[in-house]
Amino acid sequence: MSDILNKILTVKVQEVAAAKVSKPLSVIQAEAEAANPARDFVGAIHSKIKQGFPAVIAEIKQASPSKGLLRGRVTSAASSDLTMGNTQGAEIEGFDPAEIAASYASHGAACLSVLTDKQFFMGSADYLKQARAACELPVLRKDFLLDDYQVFESRAMGADCILLIVSAFQLFPYPDEEQASDPLARMHQLELLAHSLGMAVLVEVHDADELELALQLATPLIGINNRNLRTFETRLDTTLKLLEQIPEEKIVVTESGIKTRDDVALMQAHQVNTFLVGETFMRADDPGVELERLFF
Ligand SMILES: O=C(O)c1ccccc1NCC(=O)[C@H](O)[C@H](O)COP(=O)(O)O
Secondary structure: OOHHHHHHHHHHHHHHHHHHHHOOHHHHHHHHHHOOOOOOHHHHHHHHHHOOOOEEEEEEOOEEOOOEEOOOEEEEOOOOOOOOOOOOOOEEEOOOHHHHHHHHHHOOOOEEEEEOOOOOOOOOHHHHHHHHHOOOOOEEEEOOOOOHHHHHHHHHOOOOEEEEEHHHHHHOOOOOOOOOOOHHHHHHHHHHHHHHOOOEEEEEEOOHHHHHHHOOOOOOEEEEEOEOOOOOOEOOHHHHHHHHHOOOOOEEEEEOOOOOHHHHHHHHHOOOOEEEEOHHHHOOOOHHHHHHHHHO
């Protein structure tokens, strides 16, 4: 398993255990059920594509394990190196999720993706809430989900779609005995729950073995992540190599490493019309303007 995924999931399991103590499952369930209705994530993608446009899932990500701080200025930090989850004590100014979301919406995004993981991406549930309140777009909660609790938590914070990363389920020895232990059974369980709460599911793969499992889920959204989690290298042929094995009725989402109009054209030449982009937008003065420059 990649060291970084192992590290992130180890922290995540501790965070979920702590969350269950401070807010019991019954409370988070009630919050999920009382949340505003979910927006139609898959419908927003279909609608762009039907109109002949690319469907862009525009990401709001303050920092990443591979690159450290992507947007904003550090006002204080325990360390100057904010990569690999080394973010404790860092304070940032000049990062405004509502402003970014509004800009994405007015420049043609189909959906948003908001990182909510704190330690490794400097994200938060509040960022998701602020971004969603600033526009009408459906929002993916970008985090590392393993547990039913996190599905309820996602809906409670307003998410319209959750992410299931196949390698996380395949490789991580999750200790909670009440959850199904088989990776596919566990993903099925979380997918069913997400659908019952009105949310869509983006299932993410890196290779053919993971894809085989992903295709057994009901969701139409198949994300292919071009980032190798061992080396952090992004290679767009990760997407291209898997295309042949994906039935036409599925929606392929190419994720990570999209930087130029040539990258976009390459994907479109292979009928891939749905893109998840973070870093390129986050480094731009105005992320929405950069979205329009790259895609329209
Ligand atoms: O971005 C990282 O460094 C990273 C490291 C470990 C696990 C996941 C990671 N990123 C999550 C993502 O999938 C990306 O944020 C998303 O695909 C957008 O990628 P990019 O356009 O390259 O920022």
